Amino acid sequence: MVKEIERSGITAVHACSIVPISLTVGGNRIVPTIAIPHPFGNPDKSFEEEKALRRQLVEKALQALQTPIEEQTVFE
Amino acid sequence: MSTRYTIIHCLNQFFGGIGGEEQANIPPCLFPGPKGPGMLIQKEFPEIEIAATLIFGDNYVAENPETAIREILSLLTPHCTENRPDLLVAGPAFTAGRYGIACGAICEAVQEELDLPAVTGMYPNNPAVELYRQHTFIARTSENVMGMTDAIRNMIPLGLKLVRQEEVWPEKDGYLLQGRRKNIFAPEAGAKRAVTMLLARMNGEPFTTEYPMPVFDRAEPAPPIEDMRRARLALVTSGGIVPKGNPDRIEAASAQRFGTYSLEGLHAFSAQTHQTAHGGYDPTYANEDPNRVLPLDVVRELEAEGAIGSLHEYYYATVGNATSVENARKYGQQIAKVLVADGVQAVILTST
Incomplete structure (x- = not known):
């Protein structure tokens, strides 16, 4: 899906928990997330801490969208 | 009496009978004897004895592959000194991506670290195939568990050939291409084979290439968003x-x-x-x-x-x-x- 969206000329960032799969399917801008059942959260943390963590990840994704790349890039 | 082979079988928490997604975080553990599909392996191949079954949570391995593989190797190492098994069998994983990654990583690790032959099974579209096919033997399976018996009938003979160090071929032995080149003797020279193939193509007749071109389906990275x-x-x-x-x-x-x-x-x-x-x-x-x-x-x-x-x-x-x-x-x-x-x-x- 991410590849077809990018082919249409839209810049896409793939935020996912299993980076090797994204690399295999051809994601270009990849942001690793927290865990498979909760990529943008951590149920062990308080609601406020969890939301701050989520915000950091979204900000990282926005940063990735604004970064020039030549090849598949994982934004650690 | 036929030769007996001892194998170690690796399964995820689901096929290992531990539980569903709620158990996907369990660390690897080793159980004696066969579990789940292992029973079918022993039934289909009476010369095989499953000494132990290693069971792991899908998420545990997919999220921390390096730690998980280290833990798996340290669980298996004692089993590989005394009463050393002949083969490790992982899966089959069909189209399951996380499971496939775990099976591929385990096979690669035991081959390298424990010098043990290993085989797994997957559907060709499993995302783990691209990651592991070059260094592991991945038997071709159907998309889902309906094809379990066929998968086992494909994986096990391949695995036993590896144990006996017999020659294996992707088409004949039903495993996914590893991208290796092997020298063989052909009855006709390359030039003649190529012209025969060309003529077949021009006449619209079927032919089989000797060197399939890799398919790279990549999208060029889009330019960054300015603001x-x-x-x-x-x-x-x-x-x-x-x-x-x-x-x-x-x-x-x-x-x-x-x-x-x-x-x-x-x-x-x-x-x-x-x-x-x-x-x-x-x-x-x-x-x-x-x-x-x-x-x-x-x-x-x-x-x-x-x-x-x-x-x-x-x-x-x-x-x-x-x-x-x-x-x-x-x-x-x-x-x-x-x-x-x-x-x-x-x-x-x-x-x-």
């Missing part, structure tokens, strides 16, 4: 976040559709409004707070603060769980068409 504060963003997910009740009945696995859902007036997802339809992970956390899979709450905040220009009024969701590559491609194209028409420049696609 997100002026860009239009859309949200897409394969994590199965849908309005409560799953109105489009998106399938929990092998999804046949994607959904288009309005974000109008919505500041965040909540347990009251949305849920997950995904059958490939424990839904507890996503159902408690769907923003954990598709972070609408934070995206809305950033939009209000001006860090994001504007948000497309809909989000798009499907279930990425053994979904065919063909379908995923189709959904991506259909979604992209709508987004382009609405002037969207950037997409955040989230996956579990």
